Amino acid sequence: MEEYKLHTRQRKLLYLLNCRHGIANGKELSAKLGVSERTLRNDIAAVNEAMEAYGLQIKAVPGKGYYLQMEDRKVLHELFSGKENIQTKEDRIRYLIMKLVQSEEGCDLRDLEDDMFISRTTLENDIKEIRLRITENKPYLNMHRKGNFVSLDNDEIKKRNILIRLYCENWDYDSRDGIVLKDDVINQEILNQIRTEMKEILKKHEIELDDFGLIYLILAIAVSYSRMLEDYRLDASDRICTERSVCEAVRELMDRLQILWELEIGEPEYGWIAAILEQLVLLNFNTYTKEEAASRTDLRCSQLVEQLSGEMKERYHLDFSQDDRLYAAMLIHVQALMNSMISVQMQSRYLMEELKMQHPFLGDVSHYLCRRLEQLCDLKLDQEEENYLLPMLITAQGKLLENLRGKGIKTVVVSHLNASLTYYLMDRIQKMYAGKVELEGPFPIYDRDNIDKVHPALIITTVQMDVFRQFDTPVITVSPLIDEKDQKKIEQHIQKAESEYLYPKLPNAQEAYFRKDLILQIERKADLTEVLSIMEENLRGNMYVSDEVQLDLKRCYYALLKNDTLFLYVIGDKAQKTIASVAECRYTVVWKQMRNIRKIMLMVINEEERCYLGSFYQMAMDL
Structure with a gap:
């Protein structure tokens, strides 16, 4: 593996651009990196110089920003994998967990100090963080300390779940060669073998999975393979699959891989993989009714979702009790959490930061729900859980808003222009804000009586009416072309009107x-x-x-x-x-x-x- 001479911030710059899937402007990137735009330009020049020979470059688009261009995504994967790339606290913790899980006897802290080039104080702090994550929270895998030696309980299922999560967290969904945390066993050849056999059998048995489900199942089987090679086998599965078609598909799949790998696969391995696949099918892009979701999940899930729904209403004045889609989605999600199957996509973080700025109140709600789910499910949840919950809440609030405002915010169009231009303006408004506004009119400037009869929440006009007409309703003057400035004014008023539908009126000005x-x-x-x-x-x-x-x-x-x-x-x-x-x-x-x-x-x-x-x-x- 190549040793690329890039420091932590430069690697993060590449990570941000890779997640962006397009052009990111300099101000945005410098803010996320915590540097000036001048320093950003210097980092870009340094990255381009260091990575030119490997076909990876940061390209500038004048007036717009920067994007990532690469000839081979394997170069990007190598930048974020391997011992030489342990740059941040998260890198160190991930590396240490991998070492501890894969070692039966444990690890000598003195060797880890030399291996990772860190101080004993830093190492001890990292060990404390690992204890918090996997010992004091699910999967509750006990850590043992004897002098300089640290080891974990030999609970095979818990160790496997930890490994799967680590691999999932570092999967690149933008490439076929998606695995970033490569090792001697879980490599591209093994993954391709599993993928090829699995896709054929899932199709034969008419079992559908989304991208996360496919990746999770591939990695679960790969982890099973690697652990069996090291002679770490399951004595029994912690869950039982009840879906016959799933059991049959897993039986056929593992039988094929057994022959391909020339490796005897024990019965508990079949049961473990079947139980995982059954849960992944539940998590697929299926739209369940409230009743269907309840029938497929534990009673405890329904109790938790009812409790959280009540807390959202009391604490945040959000009543989603009539939203069956949200209720069903939360049921399925809580079931997944209780089975330690959490959808993790690191590359979505860039997008989620923008969503939180657009919906800060719901970001607060998702943060609260995450903390409550930690308590109720005995889990250690992080930013990824908030990121998963936020889009669900945004969708639910959008549906609630539609129900509250009906056809849209009642908006009157007042125009001094001829009919042709006026109806062109109304058509533009209707197309740009379909479902958000209910247009009334057009009205001539002098027709105050008929305008008042409509009781509009917003007036859009082509003249400066505030000079000679006074309204209690907000009035926006626009051009028939609806330029960016006009759009911004209209959107601000629509957002304000929507917030009045969604949130209770303040008791004071x-x-x-x-x-x-x-x-x-x-x-x-x-x-x-x-x-x-x-x-x-x-x-x-x-x-x-x-x-x-x-x-x-x-x-x-x-x-x-x-x-x-x-x-x-x-x-x-x-x-x-x-x-x-x-x-x-x-x-x-x-x-x-x-x-x-x-x-x-x-x-x-x-x-x-x-x-x-x-x-x-x-x-x-x-x-």
Whole structure:
């Protein structure tokens, strides 16, 4: 394997571009890497120089950004695999888990120090993190320590589940040669053998799997093969397959591979793979009704989903009780979690960061659900779980919005233009915002009475009507061409109207939550911890927060908004008045490698006003 001379940030740059599937602009990339655009350009030049001989280059598109061009994706895979590429804490932990799982006697910490070129302190901290992930949480695989030796319990099924997850986390879905964590056993030849036989048999038995299911099953069989070669065999399977067609398909598949590999496969291996396939079939792109999903999952799943649905309604004022699709999807997902089958796609993280900025309130909800599922399912869940839940919530909220607004937001078109241009304008609006607006009109400028009779939520006009007509309803003046500026204005008003459908109206005007003495100007460079400390001191100093209210800002949920505002909140007691503090920073503040934070908004919310959280998020986005 080649040793590519790239440092951690340059490798992350390649990772981000690979995940982007297109052009990423320089500002976006520099923000995610936590560097200036000048440093980004220097990194790109260094990467191109180092990787030119291997056919991997970062190409620039003037005025748009950068994209990744490569002749062979194997080069990219090698950049993120192998011992020489242990660059970050996650790299080290992954490497250590692989070593511990694959060693029956355990590992000598002194050898690991030399092998990984890290200090004993760093190694001990990594061991603590591994203990937290796999011992104190599912799969609850005990870790043993004797002097310098560390080992894991010889629970074969738990070890296999850990290996499958590690391989899945590092699969490249953009290539046929998808595996990144290669070793001497699980290599491309073995994977191709499994894939070829498996696709034929699944087709024969009319069993369908999505991409994740196919990859998961391939890797499960590959892990089974590698463990059997090392003479680590199953005594029994932890689950029993009840679907006859699945059992028959696995029997035929493993019989073929047994002959191909010249390796005797024991009966527990058949049962283990069959149980996995049965669960993967359940997780496939099937649309189940609420009743079908309930019949295919454990009763405990229904109880948990009912509980979480109630908590979302009480805590976030989100009533998804009539959404059978969400209910069924959550049932299937909880069942998968309880069986330790979690869909992990590292490359989706880039997309999910953008979705969270577009839907910060639902990002908060998905974070809460993730923490609750950890508690209820005895699991250690990470960012991937939040990323899985967020699109489900966005879809459910979209359906809820459709039900609430009916045909769309009632919008009146007022035009001084001739009929031809006016109907062209209306047709453009209808096509661009189909389902979001219900158009009424057109009306001439002078027809105030008929406009009022419609009771519109929005007026779109071709003239500056506010000069001679006053309306309580928002009025937007546009060109018949609907340029980008017009689109932005219309979209902002539509989003505001939609938020009024979705979230309860605030008990007070927005101005009531802000005080002049809580609007701070930070003129010097300061990190986030320092800015938050200044804000807390100001809140307490001005007696807006009592000593009884604990501002534990380390445990808050932080949301970065599209307007470069970082929003966070603390829930106070019933006596606490809901108040907002805003820090406007002259110099950008860095938070988790985000460099473009210009404002920080901290809210202390009365516990009885938590139900208005969606509206408070909207208020922060309007800053």
